[in-house]
Amino acid sequence: xxxxxELIRTIPDxxxxxxxxxxxxxxxxxxxxxxxxxxxxxxPFRTQPVDAVAGIEARGFILGGAIADRLGCGFxxxxxxxxxxxxxxxxxxxxxxxxxxxxxxxxxxxxxQRILIVDDLIATGGTAEAAVKLLRRSGGEIVGATFIIxxxxxxxxxxxxxxxxxxxxxxxxxxx
Numbered sequence: 001x002x003x004x005x006e007l008i009r010t011i012p013d014x015x016x017x018x019x020x021x022x023x024x025x026x027x028x029x030x031x032x033x034x035x036x037x038x039x040x041x042x043x044p045f046r047t048q049p050v051d052a053v054a055g056i057e058a059r060g061f062i063l064g065g066a067i068a069d070r071l072g073c074g075f076x077x078x079x080x081x082x083x084x085x086x087x088x089x090x091x092x093x094x095x096x097x098x099x100x101x102x103x104x105x106x107x108x109x110x111x112x113q114r115i116l117i118v119d120d121l122i123a124t125g126g127t128a129e130a131a132v133k134l135l136r137r138s139g140g141e142i143v144g145a146t147f148i149i150x151x152x153x154x155x156x157x158x159x160x161x162x163x164x165x166x167x168x169x170x171x172x173x174x175x176x
Contacts (some may be wrong), residue, residue: 004040005171007033008149022149022173024059024120037170038063040071041118041146043093051113051144052076056102056131058084059082059120062146064168067118076108076115078131089138093130102130104138121149122169132165149173 007027014021029034030152041063046156054076056062061077068075081090081101107113115135122128123143132142142165150169157167 001172002161013132020175037148038066040170042067045116045144048106048143049114053118054078054135055152060118064118066130076104078104082153091130091134093126107140108129109140114143115140116143117145119147122147122156123154125159128160
């Protein structure tokens with residue numbers, strides 16, 4: 001087991017029975033763990049031109065801001081519908097029991113900007129795939145996507161890789 005993996009708390013039966021929730025707040029609360037995660041998430045993209053990091057609400061904001069600082073670029077928040085104060089564009093995506101929408105400001109991206117997507121965890125890849133569609137529709141070029149946790153049994157990383165996106169995850173947990 002990796003040092004980072006040991007800092008991630010597993011909560012059984014949350015948010016429903018049979019789910020093992022991987023809680024990164026314990027990693028974020030550990031100064032050395034947080035620093036190591038930021039460094040390792042940014043490293044594969046350090047030598048590539050990245051114009052902005054797009055962080056997916058909410059833990060992607062914490063990680064994405066630090067990674068943007070590390071890479072010397074700007075930050076774009078990807079938020080749930082209705083949370084941004086300016087004119088927005090959105091992208092629907094399917095959840096287990098319905099549909100949701102993520103948004104960015106309509107002027108967040110200049111066409112051709114190279115964007116790195118950041119979030120704490122990738123499961124089925126629905127939210128990350130919606131982010132890819134939204135950013136591409138806005139004229140952004142996706143440099144890659146980086147996560148702390150991959151749940152490979154749910155196929156999200158594979159979904160993104162099949163779309164030609166360079167993906168990086170620090171740890172993987174089997175199961176759901």
